[in-house]
Amino acid sequence: MYVYRIVLFLVFGGYLLSPLLMNGWGNPDIAWYRPFLIWGSLIALTIWLEQKRKLDER
Amino acid sequence: MNVEPIPLNASLLLFLGIGYLALLFVCGAAAERGWIPVRLLRHPVIYTLALGVYASAWAFYGSLELAAHAGLGYLAYYLGAAGAFLLAPVLLVPIQRITRTYQLASLADLFAFRFRSRWVGTLVTLVSLLAVLPLLGIQVKALGDGIDVLTASHQGSGIALVFCLMIAAFAVFFGARHSDQHARHDTLLATIALESIVKLTAILVVGGVALWGVFDGPQHVQHWLANDGQALQEQTPKLEAAQWRTFLLLFFAAAFLMPHLFHITFAEGLSRQTLLQASWTLPLFLLLMALPVPVIWWAAQSRAEMPIALPAYAIYMVSEHSGVLVLAFIGGLAAASGTMIIIALALSGMVLNHIVLVARPPEARTDLYGWLRWLRRALIIGVIISGWLFYQSVSHQPDLSTLGLAAFVGMAQCLPGMLALLYWPGANRNGVITGLLVGTGIWLWGLWLPLFIDLPLPSLPFTPLTPADAPLWYQITLLSLSVNILLLICVSLFSRTSDGEKSAAEACSVDAVIRSKRMPLKAVTVTDFTLHLAQALGDEAAGREVDRALKALNLDSQERRPYALRRLRDRIQANLSGLMGPSVARDIVDRYLPYRHDELPATDDIHFVESRLEAYRSRLTGLARELDGLRRHHRQTLAYLPVGLCVFGDDGELLMWNNALTELSGINGDSVIGSRLDSLPPPWSTLLGKALHSASSPLYKEPAHLHGQDYFLTLHTAQLSGYDSRGGSVVLIEDHSEMKRLEDELVHAARLASIGQLAAGVAHEIGNPITGISSLAQNLRYDTEDPALLETADHIQQLTQRVTRIVNTLVGFAHGGHQALPMPCEPVSLSVISEDALNLVYLARSNDDVRFFNTCPDDIVVCGDGQRLTQVIVNLLNNARDACQPDGQVQMSAGISEQRAWWQVRDDGSGIDPSISDRLFEPFTTTKPAGKGTGLGLSLAYQIISEHQGRIDVASPPPGHTCGTAITLWLPLYPQDDVKPYAQNSDC
Secondary structure, eight states, rough: OHHHHHHHHHHHHHHHHHHOOOOOOOOTTTTTHHHHHHHHHHHHHHHHHHHHHHHHHH | OSSOOOOOOOOHHHHHHHHHHHHHHHHHHHHHTTTOOOHHTTTTTHHHHHGGGSSSSSIIIIHHHHHHHHGGGGHEEEEEEEEEEIIIIIIIIIHHHOOOOOOOOSHHHHHHHHHHHEEEEEEEEHHHHHHHHHHHHHHHHHHHHHHHHHTTSOOOOHHHHHHHHHHHHHHHHHHHSOOTSSSHHHHHHHHHHHHHHHHHHHHHHHHHIIIIIIIISSSHHHHHHTTTHHHHHHHHHHOHHHHHHHHHHHHHHHHHHHHHIIIIIIIIIIOHHHHHHHHHHHHHHHHHHHHHHHHHHHHHHHHHSSSSSSSGGGGGSSSSOOHHHHHHHHHHHHHHHHHHHHHHHHHHHHHIIIIIHHHHHOSSTTTTHHHHHHHHHHHHHHHHEEEEEEHHTTTTOOOOOHHHHHHHHHHTHHHHHHHHHHOOOOOOOHHHHHHHHHHHHHIIIIGGGGGGOOOOOOOOOOOOSSHHHHHHHHHHHHHHHHHHHHHHHHHHHHOOOHHHHHHHHHHHHHHOOOEEOOBBBOOOSSHHHHHHHHHHHHHHHHHHHHHHHHHTOOTTTOOOOOHHHHHHHHHHHHHHHHHHHHHHHHHHHHHHSBBBBOOOOOOHHHHHHHHHHHGGGGGHHHHHHHHHHHHHHHHHHHHHHSEEEEEEEETTTTTEEEHHHHHHOOOHHHHHOOOOGGGOOOHHHHHHHHHHHHHTTTTTEEEEETTTEEEEEEEEEEOOOOOTTHHHHEEEEEEOHHHHHHHHHHHHHHHHHHHHHHHHHHHHHHHHHHHHHHOOOOOHHHOOOOOOHHHHHHHHHHHHHHHHHHHHHHHHTTTTTSSSOOOOOEEEEEHHHHHHHHHHHHOOOOOOEEEEEEOOOOOEEEEEOOHHHHHHHHHHHHHHHHHHHHHEEEEEEEEETTTTTEEEEEESSOOOGGGGGGGGEEEEEEESOOTOOOOHHHHHHHHHHHTTOOEEEEEETTTTOOSOEEEEEEEEEEOOHHHHHHHOOOOO
C-alpha cells in the first residue's frame, strides 16, 4: 500500500508541477533533452517501486 | 534550400503499402500455423508492444503538429498515457479484475454491467462510436494526406481506401475467428507488436537522421536553438498551465477509455503481472516514441526557408533520401493500421452487444456462433469503411489536432462514469445517463458537429471563468466535463438506486464488500441447465456453453451441489457476456436460469466470499490485510482442529468440512462443501441429520460403518447465533471407536477375571476327588496283577495327573496368569514328547480317520518342562484333529533354525476363522460348539511357551497351501553338554 501511495504522490505531484516543462521549449539555457532525462528518471523510479511491490506481495 | 520532398511515385507507395500489409498477413499466418513459438507469442514484451497501439498516426504526425502549435505541449499525449499506466495498481488492475471476473470485453460492457442498464451500454457505445470516428478519420487522413504530400498529387484518398480494405480484411481474418470477444488473439497481438516495432524503428531512424544528418548531434541542436532557431521557437505559442493540465487529463482518460486501448488492456487476457509491468514498460516505449519528435520538427524548421504549411508531415522534410521517406511512410502506415484494426475489433463488439443484439436478441438460433461471427465481421468492415468516409467528409479540415481533440474530449465524457464505477458505489444509472447525455451533447455541439457544419456558438456559461482568449476546445472540455460530473453526482444523490445496481456496485467497487447470497436455483442438475438454456440459445449452443462453463470450473456433469450450480450459473452468465454482452447475457440467465424464491431469507454465501478473499489475498492492504490474516488464522484453527468439524447453513447447505473430518470420513471437503445435508454420502446424511435435529443433546457413540470397519462417533451440535450472525449450526464429530474398544476390553477383562475366580473355585473343589481317584488307581495297581487292569490303572493315573496339571494351571491363571512354581529347565527331546502326546491323543480320539504323522528328529533337545510342553502339544494336536475332515492329516515336525528349535503342528483342516485371528490366544476364544472346547487350550499354550522364553507363529493357511493351519513353536535349545534328555516315563 505504501508503494501505491508513492505512485499516487508521483502522479499527482507530476500533474501539478508539469506545466513548468513548458518553459523548457526553445530555452537555450536549458538542455533540450532535459524533460526526457526527467522522464527517464521517473521510469527508473517506477521500476524500483515495481520491484519493491513484488517483494511486498511475496 | 529546397525542403519539399522529392515526389515519389504513387504506384510505388501503393506497392510498398500493399507489400507491408501483406507482410502482416504472413506474420499472422505464421503465428496461426504455429511457426512462431507460443512462448514467444505470449511473452510479456509482446503485450507491452501491443499496448503501443496507443501511439497511433497521431503520435507519428499529430505530435509534430502539436509540437509546432504548442511546443512541449505535444508531450501531454505521451505523459497522460504514462500517468494512467503508472497508476495501474490502483486504476487499471481493479478494472482488469472486474472485466476478467465478469467477462466484460468493452467499456460499454463494463458500464452496462455496473449500472444494470442496457441503455447505459447503448449510450456508451454511441458515445464511443462518435468519439472514435474522428480518431479513425485521423488514421486515414494521415495516410491519404501523407501520400498526397509524398507524391505531390491527389491520389491519397484512393490509395488510402485500398489500404483500408486490406486492413479490414486482416481484422476479419485474424480478429473475428471466435465469436467470443473475450477470446485471446495471440496472432493479432503479435502482429500489433510487430507494427509497434516498425513504427518505433521508423521514428527513431528518422529522428537519428535529423539529429546526426541535419544537425551534428545533440550539442549542435542546443547550439541551433540558441542561435538560428531561437527566433522560430519564440514564435511557438506556449500552452497555459490550465490548458496543459486539461491536455494531460484528456490523454490520461484516452489511455484506458479509448475502445482500442480498453480492448488490448482488458479484453486480451493480459496477466496482472504484465499489466503492472506495463506501468514502466509502456512509458519507456512512449519515451522512445516521443524523443525524436522535437528533433524532427527542429530539423524540418532548420531546413525550411519559410513557415511550414503542414507541420504534421514535417517528418517527410528531414531528408530527401527516398529510403528515409519510405521508412517514414511505412512507419506511419504501421501506426495507422494497428490502431484501425484494434478500433474496428473493439467497436464491432460494442455495436454488436449493445445495439444489434439489444434490438434483435438471438432467439434459439440453430447456428448462434456462426451468426454472431458473421455479424461481427460485417461490423468490422463497416467501422473501417466509416473511418474512410469520415475522412472524406472532413477532408477540408487542414490539421489533425482539431480532429484529435474532438475524439479525445468525446471519450473523456465517460471518465466521470468510470471513476464513479470504481470509487463511488452511490452512483446510479440515472446520474450516469443524465451526465453522459448532457456532457456528450455539449461536446457534439461544440467540437464534433463543427467538423462538418458551421454552428453558431452562443456565449458559453463557463466563459467568464476562463480567459477570454481560451481556445474553444478548452472551454468545451471544461464545460462538458463539469456539467457531466455535476449531473452525475446530483441525480445519483436524489434518485433511487436499484438493488441490482447496489450489488453490481459492490462487485465493481475497489473496496468491495462482496456479500454474495446463497439462493437456491430452479434448475437442480446440469441437465436442467442445458434444457433451460436451449430455449434461448438452441440445443447445440446451450450444450456447448454448459460444457465450457463446467470445464472452466472443473466440475462434473453429474454435479448437484447448490453451491456448484450457483457458480455454474455465474460462469455461464460471464461466458455469455463475453459472447453477447452483459445486458443480453443477464437477460438470458435471469429468464432461463432463475433463482427459486423460497420463504427462507437468502443468507450469505460464505464459502464463495472466502474463496474470493483467498484469490485477492495478496492485494489486500492495511487493516484489511490484518483482518484477513486473522480470518485465515481462525480458519486454520478450525481446519486443523484434531476433531471432526462441519458447519451447516440454516438452509441445510454444508459450509465447512475440516481436515480431521476428511480423514475420518475419507471424503474430501472440496467435493461436498456446498452440498445439501440430504445429498451427503451415507452414513453422513443420516448421522449429521440426526445430530442437527437433536441439537440440544449430544449423540454418544453412534455406530457408523466406515471404510469397512465399525466406528463409534460422538456428535455435539451448537446453533450459531448472536450479533451479526449469519445463522447455521456447527457439528463436532469425535471418533470414540478406540474408547469403545477399550471399554469393551475392560468389560471382557472383568468377565475373564470373574471366570478365573470361578475356575479357581471349581478347580479347588475338583482337586479333592481327583486326588481320591489317583489314590484308588494307585491302590488298584497293588491289588491286582492282571496286566489289563494295571495298564488301565496307569492310564487313570496319567489322566488324573493331567487333570491335576490343568487344575493347577487354571488356579495359576486365576492368580495372575503365571505358574505358581518356577519353570524347570530340563533337557526335553521333542521326538519323545511328540510320541507321548500322540499316545495321549490316541486315547481320547473320536475320529479314527484322521491320521497323525510324527517326523520329529531324535536329536533335537530343548530346555523346558517336558510335562507342560506335552500339554501344549496335546492341545495343538487336539485342535488340529478337530479342524480336520475325516480323512485329514496332521503332521508333526521339528528342526533347528537361528539357534532355536522349531516344533510344528500342521493340519489340512478348515483353518482359523479370520474373525478370531486377532484374539486367538485370548482365554475362552473358540469356534467349537458348546461343550466341545473351553477356549483355554491356545491361551494356556501361549502362556506356557512364553514362560519357556519361546514364541508361537500361526499361519492359516500355511505358505504354499490353500487350506489348513500350521502352528510353529520356537523354543530355546538345551546346551550341548546335556544329560539324558527328558522322556515321559510311565510314572508321569
